Amino acid sequence: xxxxxxxxxxxxxxxxxxxxxxxxxxxxxxxxxxxxxxxxxxxxxxxxxxxxxxxxxxxxxxxxxxxxxxxxxxxxxxxxxxxxxxxxxxxxxxxxxxxxxxxxxxxxxxxxxxxxxxxxxxxxxxxxxxxxxxxxxxxxxxxxxxxxxxxxxxxxxxxxxxxxxxxxxxxxxxxxxxxxxxxxxxxxxxxxxxxxxxxxxxxxxxxxxxxxxxxxxxxxxxxxxxxxxxxxxxxxxxxxxxxxxxxxxxxxxxxx
Amino acid sequence: xxxxxxxxxxxxxxxxxxxxxxxxxxxxxxxxxxxxxxxxxxxxxxxxxxxxxxxxxxxxxxxxxxxxxxxxxxxxxxxxxxxxxxxxxxxxxxxxxxxxxxxxxxxxxxxxxxxxxxxxxxxxxxxxxxxxxxxxxxxxxxxxxxxxxxxxxxxxxxxxxxxxxxxxxxxxxxxxxxxxxxxxxxxxxxxxxxxxxxxxxxxxxxxxxxxxxxxxxxxxxxxxxxxxxxxxxxxxxxxxxxxxxxxxxxxxxxxxxxxxxxxxxxxxxxxxxxxxxxxxxxxxxxxxxxxxxxxxxxxxxxxxxxxxxxxxxxxxxxxxxxxxxxxxxxxxxxxxxxxxxxxxxxxxxxxxxxxxxxxxxxxxxxxxxxxxxxxxxxxxxxxxxxxxxxxxxxxxxxxxxxxxxxxxxxxxxxxxxxxxxxxxxxxxxxxxx
Numbered sequence: 001x002x003x004x005x006x007x008x009x010x011x012x013x014x015x016x017x018x019x020x021x022x023x024x025x026x027x028x029x030x031x032x033x034x035x036x037x038x039x040x041x042x043x044x045x046x047x048x049x050x051x052x053x054x055x056x057x058x059x060x061x062x063x064x065x066x067x068x069x070x071x072x073x074x075x076x077x078x079x080x081x082x083x084x085x086x087x088x089x090x091x092x093x094x095x096x097x098x099x100x101x102x103x104x105x106x107x108x109x110x111x112x113x114x115x116x117x118x119x120x121x122x123x124x125x126x127x128x129x130x131x132x133x134x135x136x137x138x139x140x141x142x143x144x145x146x147x148x149x150x151x152x153x154x155x156x157x158x159x160x161x162x163x164x165x166x167x168x169x170x171x172x173x174x175x176x177x178x179x180x181x182x183x184x185x186x187x188x189x190x191x192x193x194x195x196x197x198x199x200x201x202x203x204x205x206x207x208x209x210x211x212x213x214x215x216x217x218x219x220x221x222x223x224x225x226x227x228x229x230x231x232x233x234x235x236x237x238x239x240x241x242x243x244x245x246x247x248x249x250x251x252x253x254x255x256x
Numbered sequence: 257x258x259x260x261x262x263x264x265x266x267x268x269x270x271x272x273x274x275x276x277x278x279x280x281x282x283x284x285x286x287x288x289x290x291x292x293x294x295x296x297x298x299x300x301x302x303x304x305x306x307x308x309x310x311x312x313x314x315x316x317x318x319x320x321x322x323x324x325x326x327x328x329x330x331x332x333x334x335x336x337x338x339x340x341x342x343x344x345x346x347x348x349x350x351x352x353x354x355x356x357x358x359x360x361x362x363x364x365x366x367x368x369x370x371x372x373x374x375x376x377x378x379x380x381x382x383x384x385x386x387x388x389x390x391x392x393x394x395x396x397x398x399x400x401x402x403x404x405x406x407x408x409x410x411x412x413x414x415x416x417x418x419x420x421x422x423x424x425x426x427x428x429x430x431x432x433x434x435x436x437x438x439x440x441x442x443x444x445x446x447x448x449x450x451x452x453x454x455x456x457x458x459x460x461x462x463x464x465x466x467x468x469x470x471x472x473x474x475x476x477x478x479x480x481x482x483x484x485x486x487x488x489x490x491x492x493x494x495x496x497x498x499x500x501x502x503x504x505x506x507x508x509x510x511x512x513x514x515x516x517x518x519x520x521x522x523x524x525x526x527x528x529x530x531x532x533x534x535x536x537x538x539x540x541x542x543x544x545x546x547x548x549x550x551x552x553x554x555x556x557x558x559x560x561x562x563x564x565x566x567x568x569x570x571x572x573x574x575x576x577x578x579x580x581x582x583x584x585x586x587x588x589x590x591x592x593x594x595x596x597x598x599x600x601x602x603x604x605x606x607x608x609x610x611x612x613x614x615x616x617x618x619x620x621x622x623x624x625x626x627x628x629x630x631x632x633x634x635x636x637x638x639x640x641x642x643x644x645x646x647x648x649x650x651x652x653x654x655x656x657x658x659x660x661x662x663x664x665x666x667x668x669x670x671x672x673x674x675x676x677x678x679x680x681x682x683x684x685x686x687x688x689x
Contacts (some may be wrong), residue, residue, distance in 0.1 A: 064586050083594070091592030100588050101587035104686055114601060115591035148687040167591060 010218060013040040015171055016061060017201045022068030023053075023060065023226075030056050031067070032226045038171075043203045045213040045234075048223035049249060054206045057223070058173045061204070062093045075170055091119050094164030098176040100156040102148035108135065108159050109144040112166045120167065129168070134162040138192050154185025158192050165196075172196065174205040210254060214238060222246045311386030324657075330650035348654045349661050352645050356661070359480015359635050365409070365472065369483060372406040375399060376490065384676060400491075407479070407487070409471035411464035414456065421451035429622065437596040450651050476554045480635035482665060487554070488636075489623040489669075492561040496622070497615070499562065500569025501608075507574055518570070525567035530625055533560040538632040557629055565622045572614035609684050616677040620670045637662050 016038040021032040030053045038044060046054045059065040061072060063079055063086045065162050072079040074089045103111050112131035116122040122130070135141045138158035140151075148156055157177055164172060174193065178186045197203055197216040207213070211235055213220050220237040222245075223231040230237070230246045238254075241247045260647065293303045323343030327350070328334045334345035349356065357364060379399035382392035403414035425448030479487070506518035525533075533676035537556040545551055580603060588598030608615070630639030641658045645651050 062590055064589060087592050087594055090590055093590075095590040097583055097587065097590075099581075099583055101581075101583035103584065103587065103602055103606075105684070106611065115593060118597050118601065119592045149686055163591070 007189075009200070010039050010041045014038070015040045015042070015075060016204075017071075017073045018061075019071045021060065021067050021072060022070075023056065023065065023067045030226050031060070034070070034228060036221075036228065038168075038202065038204065040202055041053055041200050042174055042219060043197045043201075044205070044219045044221060045217040046204065046206045046221045046223060047208060047210075047213070047253075048229075048247075052223040053226040054223045055175050058095075058175060058204050058206055061171075061173060062090050062095055064095075091115075091167055093171045093173060094167060094169035095173045096157065096160050096164060096175065096177045098179050100148070100153070100160045100180075102160055102163070104148050107145050107147055108140070108151070111148065111159060112163045115163070116166050131162070131166050134165045135159070135166075137195070138162045139188075152185060153181045156240050157181065157185075157189045160194055161189075162197070171202045171204070172202065174207065176206050176208075178207065178209055204234045208253060210238070222249065224249075265532075326350055331652065331654055334654075344561075344657045345654050346657050346661075348645065348651045348657055352640075352651070355481060355640055355644060356637060356658075357481045358483050358638060360478045361480065361483065362472075362474060362478065365474060368406045368409070368471070373486070375402065375406075386406060405471065407474065408476070409473045411460055412469040413460035413463040417456040417460050417463075418452060421448045421456060424448065424451050427489055437594075476552050479554065481640050482637040484554070484629070484634060484636045485623070485626045485666075486669075488558060488561060488626040488629065491558050492565055492622055492626075493619045495562040496565035496569050496618075497556070499566035500573055501604065503566060503570035504573035504577060507570065508577060522570050523565045525564055526571070528564075530561070530564050531628060531631060533564055533661040534628060534632050536560065538634075553634070557632075557634070561622065561626065565618060568618045569615060572611045573607060575614060576609070576611035579610050580606055591687065596668075612677055612684075616673060620673055623670060623673070624666060637665070 018034050018036040018092075021028070021031060021034040034057060036057075046057065049052050058064055058227055060067045061074060061079075066081075067079075075092055077085055077088060077089055077092075079085065102108075105112070106114065107242040109128060111130055112135065113122075113124065113127040116130065117124055120127075131143055132144065135144055138161055138246070140155055140158055140162075143151060143155060143159075147158065151159065161177075177193070178189050181189060186209070190209060193203070193205070193212065194216050205212070205217075217234050219231060220234050222227055222237070222243075223243075224245050230241065230243045232242075237246075238250065241250055294300045308372060319342045321344060323338070323341055324346045325334045325337045325343060326346050326348035328337060328345065329351070331345055331348075334343075334347055338345075354366070358369060376399065378392075379396040382388045382390065382396055398419070401419050404418075405412055405415045425444040425446075428447040429440045429444030432443050477667060503518050503522055506514050507516045507522065509518070522665040534557060540550065540551060541556055582604065584602055585598065588602045593601065627636055627638045629636050630642060633639070635643060641662060645658065646653075646655070
């Protein structure tokens with residue numbers, strides 16, 4: 001596999017800093033002592049068996065889930081229970097979900113302009129121009145006036161990416177963006193994500209697309225039972241995994 | 257197994273088959289009859305039975321309707337005209353039309369009530385049909401105040417000042433909105449109520465002594481007939497929907513006190529019969545209020561029916577809220593929308609759409625339940641029929657004609673509501689079309 005393109009530079013500026021973070025669901029310890037520093041421009045792929053806490057980890061970053069111990073700071077803003085801080089972080093961090101979560105009662109264009117108009121207070125006309133720009137980028141400007149229910153899964157996920165980009169986020173989180181898609185549509189979504197990575201977006205992706213991980217990630221994190229078990233550059237991670245658990249996981253998912 | 261293995265024929269399709277119309281032989285009236293009405297012995301018997309029942313029903317109703325008497329002064333006149341033949345005495349509807357529709361409303365002011373009625377449709381239009389220009393909503397906002405003035409009369413200053421109170425409340429809301437939406441909402445309500453209670457009365461008396469601007473006053477007890485059902489129906493539906501939304505959101509809230517208040521309110525109101533609440537409005541409240549307070553009976557009834565209906569509305573809307581996938585809330589959150597924005601822009605539009613059938617159900621039953629006020633001796637349409645009309649010597653005994661007429665009048669409006677809701681559901685369907 002070729003080395004990542006040269007423009008995908010990682011700066012030394014910290015984008016996300018997670019220190020000693022713990023989370024429980026009731027008495028169940030889902031995340032255990034997570035320490036993770038993400039630098040601006042990094043593309044991190046998080047993988048692991050189901051129930052290992054990888055989705056929960058990235059959902060903690062924009063406070064969709066509450067953590068009980070430790071600290072998370074995003075772009076210099078410390079995540080606390082203060083709603084103002086949470087809304088600020090959320091407007092800087094874009095997120096794509098497994099089930100897209102587009103707003104079915106709004107058109108594609110309205111989906112994309114909603115947050116810029118109401119949160120960023122962008123004038124409607126300007127918000128629409130930005131939205132069309134990003135819809136062109138994900139290659140579906142002709143669907144702008146349709147409703148989400150009329151689009152295919154792959155198209156919906158690309159709209160969801162465009163919707164997040166319209167907020168001009170500094171960081172993008174992807175929560176298994178291709179898991180609900182047919183194989184034919186996975187590629188179109190991955191292409192969009194690769195394009196985004198090449199433009200230098202800081203990305204955290206929970207995904208099982210190991211081809212994607214090899215191609216764009218600069219770091220792969222393996223989680224199991226709520227802990228970070230192993231992290232490394234993609235090449236050594238795939239070719240020479242250290243932990244037994246990682247070896248087993250990789251042999252199962254790359255086995256056929 | 258050897259030797260008997262099936263031979264697999266390799267196959268590749270090179271051209272796509274064109275799609276063709278279905279065969280035409282499968283149509284025709286006789287075929288339809290045979291399939292739908294006479295498909296078996298049992299079904300044939302049922303068909304014949306049903307045909308006989310229909311015949312019996314129609315042969316009884318048709319002469320009653322078409323043989324009916326429309327001009328007569330009393331039931332005795334009717335009987336004379338009919339001379340033993342079957343026929344309805346519809347003359348009562350023609351002769352008592354004003355009473356059925358307006359009650360004891362002064363006849364020289366019927367025009368005022370009719371204008372208010374017609375204006376209602378103009379006011380409703382922009383709410384019902386989203387295609388109409390949004391500027392029409394200004395009229396919708398003004399309508400309640402205009403309608404009050406037209407129907408009850410009195411000085412124009414009172415509705416104007418009531419409107420000023422609302423505007424003042426809204427101004428307070430907008431001023432504080434950026435700080436806290438909820439706090440601003442409370443502040444707005446307090447300002448409006450304070451203005452109404454303490455300023456509106458004296459100010460309107462003062463202003464009307466300078467510039468009168470009055471219509472002749474009509475007292476609430478003079479209003480009756482279908483008019484009162486209509487006033488109660490429209491105002492209670494209009495008021496209970498926003499209250500129901502607030503209660504439903506409150507019941508879902510994370511704030512324990514708000515949640516508890518909403519739950520207790522909903523459960524209490526749902527557990528009490530509407531009649532009980534109406535009796536409280538008409539009789540009991542007088543004990544609790546300071547002597548000499550003039551608290552209009554229609555207003556009291558509007559409040560009670562609104563509270564009653566809003567508890568049901570709240571539960572219908574809660575059903576809609578619960579039906580939304582959690583992902584919709586999360587998507588709103590992850591885009592940085594605050595609670596009120598995501599409720600208003602994302603959650604409620606979808607939840608209300610899901611709840612349309614139940615909301616319409618409540619609206620229709622509320623409209624019909626307004627006839628219950630006849631029990632607390634208000635002369636609504638049924639009260640009028642039971643009271644002044646049937647007990648008059650002229651029309652004693654004309655039950656069928658009057659009640660069928662009342663039923664038809666209610667049916668026209670409730671069927672209209674139901675048709676509109678079906679139209680709305682079709683229009684709002686954005687998936688799979």
